[in-house]
Amino acid sequence: MSDSLLIALAIGVAFGFALERAGLGSARKLAGQFYLTDLTVFKVMFSAIVTAMLGAFWLARLGIVDLSRVYVPETWLVPQLVGGLVFGAGFVIAGLCPGTSCVAAAAGRVDGVAVVGGMFAGVLVTGFLFPSLQSLYDTTGRGAQTLPQLLHVSYGVVVCAVVAMALAGFRAAEWLENRT
């Protein structure tokens, strides 16, 4: 196994460990997000985004990490809007997402195994239908566009806005959970 694949394995172990510790291997806990009784999904996801975003911002500022060498997911507006809508519907029906379904399966949950199997079947079928989907798949590409580029503001301004939004979201999440 090459170094890069060993690193992939090690990063994956840490990722899976963190997801399980947070309780995200539990479909019941994830479902709570959508009935506003347990907002763990939101809290974990946005603390992770804020942490990695601030870390990347400061490591780049201090010249420790070259952000231009980090792969930024490409933007394809219509496919990601349509794909996101279908994905969200699937997420709430399944109660788990692709990554967390692997954690659920690893913890012995049979419903997690079923999500993994369904996900794989969905990917396989979509792959075979791909030639007829390709015109949709290849529309509205924007390359590795970022929010600061789209909004014509500095990177730091967007970072601050995301932090402010997350903090407001955390307050709202605590309020929702403590309602009687």
Next chain:
Amino acid sequence: MKERPYADPYLAGVALGLVLLASFAIAGRGLGASGAFAATAAGLTNAVAPARAAANPLWSRYLAGGGPWREWLLFELAGVVIGGFVSALLAGRSRRTIERGPRMSGRARIACAAGGGMLMGFGAILARGCTSGLALTGGALLAVGSWLFIGAAFFAAYLFAPLLRRAWR
């Protein structure tokens, strides 16, 4: 063994963010999950029908370079399974069960899980990523498409949630 409580969500989130940050710094890329499913599908198709796999514009992407079985995300997701298993074992949460709402049968839960999984498979291919590779990774890198995907996915989830209320409540 008694089940230990889950970690504080903010603390776990920060830990997850540090894993993501380490991935940016060390590997030059973020986390992911759906790409490993696609690589596996491409690899299996290639094993059964190589001509068909090579002719398919989606599978052929995974056949280039080191091939589908040396895909970075495949090893990362294998790690996720190991990490999840070890964490569940250490916390006394590892046992064979079907997690479902109080009024839902096990069979219905499995059908929902598989059906929802299929929809996510379609959505993740079309969107070029899922909650890990697109939402979490691209969210932290302020990618436009990632925030669009987060908004669309949560919107659809909240739209469909009332229809599934009986399953969980």
